[in-house]
Amino acid sequence: NAGVTQTPKFRVLKTGQSMTLLCAQDMNHEYMYWYRQDPGMGLRLIHYSVGEGTTAKGEVPDGYNVSRLKKQNFLLGLESAAPSQTSVYFCASMPATDFSNQPQHFGDGTRLSIL
Amino acid sequence: AQKITQTQPGMFVQEKEAVTLDCTYDTSDQSYGLFWYKQPSSGEMIFLIYQGSYDEQNATEGRYSLNFQKARKSANLVISASQLGDSAMYFCAMRGDRGSTLGRLYFGRGTQLTVWP
Secondary structure, three states, X not given: OXXXXXXXXXEEEOOOOOEEXXXXXXXXXXXXEEEEEEOOOEEEEEEEEEXXXXXXXXXXXXXXXXXXXXXXXXXXXXXXXXXHHOEEEEEXXXXXXXXXXXXXXXXXXXXXXXX | OXXXXXXXXXXEEEOOOOEEEXXXXXXXXXXXXXXXXXXXXXXXXXXXXXXXXXXXXXXXXXXXXXXXXXXXXXXXXXXXXXXXXXOEEEEEEEEOOHHHHOOXXXXXXXXXXXXXX
């Protein structure tokens, strides 16, 4: 019962470096989401995808790119990391059917520090 | 647009007592859903309870219940018989109808609950 798996769990980057966060789900969910969590701010949506090959911007998309080449994977990229991107990143997924009462299933998060 | 407000940054409750965590929301959608998640110190997000806007009865899941007052746009979480393990951050979130939000959740800023013995 893996559910939603995020890798890596922790990472420290220097300003200007790039990296990719991987989210994998084994529940055959159509919808996937990337959020960031900052102290006192709750979770804010970065990008999301409603199916393979589709992505869309959320509330705070600047500085991030995403790709969903396979249904089970949703990648979040930082092309040139900035200290303002220090945060905890959560991936979530949910099925498209029985839409109304479906909770999102979350990964355990990636703690990212940009020095 | 959807908006969630949690006005209690922190709450304290004694073990075995009940506690209410406040959540108010704003939306122009006719159909929407309200969710509560728990985030313990280990960091994961745990789904607790759901309330649909057309549900006539308040949702309950074990010791969790949702006090839904549609006219007041409030969806307060009630935890009965608090346990030490309930100490965590609690987030209220909402989803609008499918067309307007495509499943995305809008989160409040959270309430840190501390249960003391």
